[in-house]
Amino acid sequence: FxxxxxxxxxxxxxxxxxxxxxxxxxxxxxxxxxxxxxxxxxxxxxxxxxxxxxxxxxxxxxxxxxxxxxxxxxxxxRLELLKKNIQPHFLMNTLTSLIDWVEESPQKGVAFIEALAQEFKLFNQIENQTLIPIGQEIELCRSHLDIMEYRKEIKYHWEEENIDP
The missing domain is CATH 1.20.58 (Methane Monooxygenase Hydroxylase; Chain G, domain 1)
Structure with missing residues (x-):
């Protein structure tokens, strides 16, 4: 019962x-x-x-x-994250800047291509990770700043304070 x-x-x-x-x-x-x-x-x-x-x-x-x-x-x-990180607008502007750099200064164009390749390499490394170490995140930010320096022709300055890896 x-x-x-x-x-x-x-x-x-x-x-x-x-x-x-x-x-x-x-x-x-x-x-x-x-x-x-x-x-x-x-x-x-x-x-x-x-x-x-x-x-x-x-x-x-x-x-x-x-x-x-x-x-x-x-x-x-994961695909949405990759799509968000590689936005068509950003990619088109970057490729347009790349064309200008290759025509004006092939050496700087090659450096620009290497900076772009480095950023995509970092995106590929962190794509499958749930937690990203701060070192990789900082490296990704620096890589993005390198690309933006070429695109905008502005010198950016990176500062770090009290970062515990």
Missing amino acids: FSFGIVVFGIYKRMKGAIIVLLALLICALINAITYYDISLFAGFGIILLSMFYILSVRTKEQRLAYEESLVQSTRL
Whole structure:
């Protein structure tokens, strides 16, 4: 009776699997009414185990689906981050500046290409990381400033204070 009370409370709270457990208990009660105690004990235990294994397999399937969905969402967020970091407007302006530098001064154009390649290399390194070390973040900022120096033809100054790596 105590088990029936717990299962009815579970159904009242709309817990998953409570109806299956109630059906298993009802079948166990029916078997107990029909057969001897020894047989009904083992048969009832077997039915309860089968119902618990079924509920466990359903929950495992739900967890696997949730995990796969989180992987898809993680991939989507990674692509969004990459798309955000490589904005078409920024890329077009950078390539236009690159054309000017290559035409005017091939050596500075090569340095500009190297700075751009360094920034994309850093983007590629941090793309899959959930936590980025401050050293990499600073290196990415410096790389971006190098690109902006070529694009805007302005000398930027980087200062660091009290950074704990």
